[in-house]
Amino acid sequence: MIHTALLSYGMSGRVFHAPFIHLHPNMQLIGAWERSKQLIQNDYPDLTSFESLEALLADNRVELVIVNTPTNTHFEYAKKALLAGKDVVVEKAFTTTVEEAEELKTIGEKVGKKIAVFQNRRWDSDFQTIKQVIDNQLLGTITEMEIQYARYTPSLSPKLHKEIPNPGAGIVKDLGPHIIDQALCLFGKPQSVFADFRVTRTGSQVEDYFEILLYYKDKRVRLKAGYFMREPVPSYIVHGTNGSFLKSRADVQEGLLLKGVKPDITNWGEEPESEQGLLHTETDGVVIRETIPTLKGNYFEFYNKVYEALAHDKPMPVTVDEGILVMQIIDAAYKSNAARKVVDL
Known part of the structure; x- marks a missing residue:
């Protein structure tokens, strides 16, 4: 134990x-x-x-x-x-x-x-599905991807540590680590970073909007988050040499947990069919355009892997080196925003 x-x-x-x-x-x-x-x-x-x-x-x-x-x-x-x-x-x-x-x-x-x-968002249903589509090369060689947190929250957070300027405040260190980590899981370390931060809400003292562009040799990955996005758009947009995949951010786990539902029900992590992602690609000369089933999300996997790491000396599910790399991206993004230029890693 x-x-x-x-x-x-x-x-x-x-x-x-x-x-x-x-x-x-x-x-x-x-x-x-x-x-x-x-x-x-x-x-x-x-x-x-x-x-x-x-x-x-x-x-x-x-x-x-x-x-x-x-x-x-x-x-x-x-x-x-x-x-x-x-x-x-x-x-x-x-x-x-x-x-x-x-x-x-x-x-x-x-x-x-x-x-x-x-980094529990690695085990979101939507990200698990995105990863499967890319790993199975359903889109060919990936040429570009966009990941975003689209929210409509014009009011300031009651959590003062998120709104009063301090080394940990701001949307880049709040929502940024989730989607930076997801990009790194899919594609590894980029060559360079460009970033643009803004303050958009009335009374905000910290950045509350960002775009971060990760430069890879053969692709670009755009990461974006803000609080004035009322109409939902696909949170994941992936384009490759054979086709495209669009997926909403629809993992149900946080919503259930907030309602007090325990993660021991049989259909835990199942998204509604209405949120299935759209796959438009070509396979063996045949063009297909259809929705595909979403994999289950399961945050339990994080703690399963923590147990294996501590009890059986396996690697941690998100290693300290992976945590350092996310911080390197964030550090480069702040430098890029300040200098208004691309920063090499």
Whole structure:
């Protein structure tokens, strides 16, 4: 059993972590650090509400720590957990700088503890389907791709750590890591980066719109997010030498989790058929234009792989090196936006 504790029990702890750890047959949730409200025992009466980080790290039962606090605290808390002899899972964005990410890697290697970055969106139904289409070469050689988060949220977030300027604030480090990581999963490290950031909402003090262009030798990948996109458009647009694939962002897992549905139902992660992606391509001289079934999403796979890594010395599902590469892209994007030019990696 991997005995695990959370560093907060807000939305991320309640929705994205606790249900999966609690139901996992080889993991045991010990409790969470709760600063003001003691809420975890409302859902899990037998668990511990830790009054301080020090108390949680001093508990010898705790082997794995989930750093699911605001981004600007990730480095400090992950470092303390590693030095206390705990393995760690760190939410996105991994850290606020490349240097912090690299230092965590060095510390982890020195103390012999493992680090994973929580990139659950790799196990979204839509991304799993996109990856299958590309891996099966249904489009031929990929020439370009666009991934975007299209939202209509003109109001500022009540979470002040997202809106008040600090090293972890802004949409680039909030939504950016999800789609940067997905691009890297599909195509690896790009050669260079160009980025354009904007402030669009009334009263916003941080960037709330971005376009990031990843340059590869044989393709371009455009990443985009903003808060003034009322009409839904395909979140994934992939073009290749044989055809195209368009897919909405329709994974159902977050919506179900927010409603309190536990991830142990038989149809967990199944999208409605109405959200199937459109495949328009040519195979063996035959042109086809049809929707194709969407694969199931399943965030459980992240924690299955964390268990395998800790119990059987397998690689973490999202490695520290992959986390560092995402931070390198983010760092290059900030430099590009500031200089208004392409930045080589």
